[in-house]
Amino acid sequence: xxxxxxxxxxxxxxxxxxxxxxxxxxxxxxxxxxxxxxxxxxxxxxxxxxxxxxxxxxxxxxxxxxxxxxxxxxxxxxxxxxxxxxxxxxxxxxxxxxxxxxxxxxxxxxxxxxxxxxxxxxxxxxxxxxxxxxxxxxxxxxxxxxxxxxxxxxxxxxxxxxxxxxxxxxxxxxxxxxxxxxxxxxxxxxxxxx
Amino acid sequence: xxxxxxxxxxxxxxxxxxxxxxxxxxxxxxxxxxxxxxxxxxxxxxxxxxxxxxxxxxxxxxxxxxxxxxxxxxxxxxxxxxxxxxxxxxxxxxxxxxxxxxxxxxxxxxxxxxxxxxxxxxxxxxxxxxxxxxxxxxxxxxxxxxxxxxxxxxxxxxxxxxxxxxxxxxxxxxxxxxxxxxxxxxxxxxxxxxxxxxxxxxxxxxxxxxxxxxxxxxxxxxxxxxxxxxxxxxxxxxxxxxxxxxxxxxxxxxxxxxxxxxxxxxxxxxxxxxxxxxxxxxxxxxxxxxxxxxxxxxxxxxxxxxxxxxxxxxxxxxxxxxxxxxxxxxxxxxxxxxxxxxxxxxxxxxxxx
Numbered sequence: 287x288x289x290x291x292x293x294x295x296x297x298x299x300x301x302x303x304x305x306x307x308x309x310x311x312x313x314x315x316x317x318x319x320x321x322x323x324x325x326x327x328x329x330x331x332x333x334x335x336x337x338x339x340x341x342x343x344x345x346x347x348x349x350x351x352x353x354x355x356x357x358x359x360x361x362x363x364x365x366x367x368x369x370x371x372x373x374x375x376x377x378x379x380x381x382x383x384x385x386x387x388x389x390x391x392x393x394x395x396x397x398x399x400x401x402x403x404x405x406x407x408x409x410x411x412x413x414x415x416x417x418x419x420x421x422x423x424x425x426x427x428x429x430x431x432x433x434x435x436x437x438x439x440x441x442x443x444x445x446x447x448x449x450x451x452x453x454x455x456x457x458x459x460x461x462x463x464x465x466x467x468x469x470x471x472x473x474x475x476x477x478x479x480x
Numbered sequence: 481x482x483x484x485x486x487x488x489x490x491x492x493x494x495x496x497x498x499x500x501x502x503x504x505x506x507x508x509x510x511x512x513x514x515x516x517x518x519x520x521x522x523x524x525x526x527x528x529x530x531x532x533x534x535x536x537x538x539x540x541x542x543x544x545x546x547x548x549x550x551x552x553x554x555x556x557x558x559x560x561x562x563x564x565x566x567x568x569x570x571x572x573x574x575x576x577x578x579x580x581x582x583x584x585x586x587x588x589x590x591x592x593x594x595x596x597x598x599x600x601x602x603x604x605x606x607x608x609x610x611x612x613x614x615x616x617x618x619x620x621x622x623x624x625x626x627x628x629x630x631x632x633x634x635x636x637x638x639x640x641x642x643x644x645x646x647x648x649x650x651x652x653x654x655x656x657x658x659x660x661x662x663x664x665x666x667x668x669x670x671x672x673x674x675x676x677x678x679x680x681x682x683x684x685x686x687x688x689x690x691x692x693x694x695x696x697x698x699x700x701x702x703x704x705x706x707x708x709x710x711x712x713x714x715x716x717x718x719x720x721x722x723x724x725x726x727x728x729x730x731x732x733x734x735x736x737x738x739x740x741x742x743x744x745x746x747x748x749x750x751x752x753x754x755x756x757x758x759x760x761x762x763x764x765x766x767x768x769x770x771x772x773x774x775x776x777x778x779x780x781x782x783x784x785x786x787x788x789x790x791x792x793x794x795x796x797x798x799x800x801x802x803x804x805x806x807x808x809x810x811x812x813x814x815x816x817x818x819x820x821x822x823x824x825x826x827x828x829x830x831x832x833x
Contacts, residue, residue: 292518299514307510308501312494318824325513332517354673357651369516372795373509378824379799379817380504392492399493404631414490417498442486449489 291335298344299328305345305416306352311377312415313356318378325370327352346418346425353426391454398448406441413438505816512795571696574598579616579663580695581642585686588612590698612672612683622667626660633658637677641670641684650677659684709733709743716747716786721777723754744786745796745827752778752800753828756819759807778804799825 289297306327310320330351331338339347399407405427412423424434481489491497577598582590583605591611592604605612617625626647630636633649639659640646646661657680658671670687674680690698710732717728731747755774762770781787781804787797803822806813811820822828 295518296514299510299517303510303514304502304504304506305498307504307506308496308498311496311501324510325517328513328517354656357656369794370509370513372512372798373506375795375799375825375827376506376509376817377504379821391489395489396493399490410487410490411493414487415494442483445486445490446481 294338294340295328295332295335298331298338298348302345302348303328306348309349309352309416310356312411317380318374321370321374321377323352323355324373326355329369330355343425346422349412349416349418350426350428394449394452394454395445398445398452398454401448401451402441402444406437406444409434409437409441410445509795516794572692574601575692575696577665579642579666579668580690580692581614581668581687582690582695582698583612583683583686584688585683588683588686590700593699610672610674612670614687615669615671616663616666617669619662619665619667622660622662625667625669629658629660639681639684642687642689646670646684648677712740712743713747716744717751718785720748720751720784721780722751723758723774723777726751726754741790741794741796744790748781748784748787748790748796748800749826749828752781752803753822753826756803756807756822756826760820763811775804775807778807 303324307320307324310323310327311317314320314323327348331348338344399410402410409423409427412418412426413420418426420435420438421431423438424431427434429437574596578601585607587607588605589607590603591606593602596602599618601616603614605614629649633651637648637650638645639648641659641661642663644661644663646659648657648659650657655675656671656673657677658669660667660669662668670684672680672683674683713728713731717731722728731750755777759771759774759778762768762774782801787800791797802813802815802817803819803826805815806817806819812818817825
């Protein structure tokens with residue numbers, strides 16, 4: 287039997303809600319605002335469930351929707367709605383992230399990223415934070431895969447130049463670039479670039 | 481440095497890594513959100529299968545349903561008379577002070593209006609398939625918004641809207657446009673996604689200043705419904721124990737921009753926060769009586785009528801009740817919620833913050 291729209295939505299929600307929350311948490315200034323991004327993203331997904339790709343392809347598609355939602359909500363433009371209110375309250379009640387957890391390398395990299403064009407920085411973040419392949423980055427940004435691939439190469443080149451300009455030297459052998467500096471793998475193990 | 485090393489370095493700039501996000505105790509709140517979304521509209525859009533006119537109707541219905549459910553709408557009073565509508569004083573105050581602009585292109589209507597005050601407001605226009613958002617804010621915020629939009633988009637252009645010169649931005653790699661201009665005491669912004677710049681400009685050119693009656697008459701039904709804040713606050717507080725010195729007047733005379741759910745959250749949140757403040761202060765001072773009084777008051781919250789009503793619509797009551805459970809448990813609820821974080825969780829201002 288063909289899955290219903292409700293089945294497809296629920297499956298995509300269960301598989302991706304936490305990833306979309308992570309995507310939003312890493313990009314909002316106030317953590318609780320991430321709940322609104324999740325709520326609005328999945329509201330759009332529910333309305334457009336016929337457009338939503340199935341399986342793992344839903345993930346970059348949802349990030350693309352979240353990207354649009356986030357852009358609309360910048361600087362307090364957030365639509366204050368009651369969807370996800372419990373999620374919002376729960377996130378607001380979480381202990382704040384401890385900046386002491388951040389490793390020194392991360393601080394230099396953050397400064398270098400800020401010196402890049404916003405699109406270049408976002409391609410790098412989607413790759414490193416969300417673990418997306420260039421083909422998936424292309425879905426998020428709505429550009430051809432070849433464009434995403436060349437943009438990633440250009441962004442890496444520019445980041446290297448900015449790091450050099452900031453006088454960056456590896457503090458320890460590369461490979462500990464996790465926020466806790468505890469030897470965990472990067473944000474997400476990702477497939478080899480396609 | 482290899483690409484992989486570079487990615488690890490970028491990964492180190494994330495405030496939240498996936499392990500941490502995955503470990504957040506939010507499963508029940510997410511499940512509730514999923515259910516909330518799935519009841520918003522049973523008519524799922526099928527763009528490829530519907531003729532245009534029917535699609536437009538469905539879209540409008542979906543947007544209107546979502547707007548009615550999710551927006552914090554202004555509370556206004558409209559009394560029909562033989563000579564036309566008469567509007568409540570607070571509505572007239574907004575209408576007289578705000579930039580009263582409407583999209584006059586055929587088929588375009590206001591489908592959402594919230595943040596509806598003389599200083600700050602948002603409304604969404606739609607023709608059933610496309611949307612355009614209009615914002616107004618205090619003029620002193622104008623340059624900050626222009627700088628912010630410039631940061632996220634390509635080089636600015638110029639466009640004339642409502643007879644005024646506006647700065648136009650197109651977001652990179654996208655067909656999303658936004659224009660900002662100054663209109664008296666307001667900074668105004670018009671935002672929307674369009675196939676190309678010409679389509680945005682065509683629609684922006686139809687934005688026209690209208691009179692008070694025409695503007696208010698264009699608002700969705702949900703925006704113009706009767707509401708008497710002071711009376712509703714009184715009703716919501718019936719049977720709710722209040723701490724000594726609690727300022728009910730501040731609640732009665734607050735902004736008119738609340739629907740019943742939002743106002744209920746504001747009223748019960750103010751009471752709960754006052755009791756929690758007393759409980760925390762009493763604990764610090766070793767005042768067992770004051771702490772016991774606050775706990776007893778919060779434990780009655782499971783019977784507050786307005787919270788029982790709100791629980792049908794959203795999760796605010798659960799969060800408030802969880803704070804009572806945290807107090808009963810000495811500060812931290814079995815779910816891990818710490819009562820010390822009550823300010824942001826319940827939406828009340830905390831002294832000194």
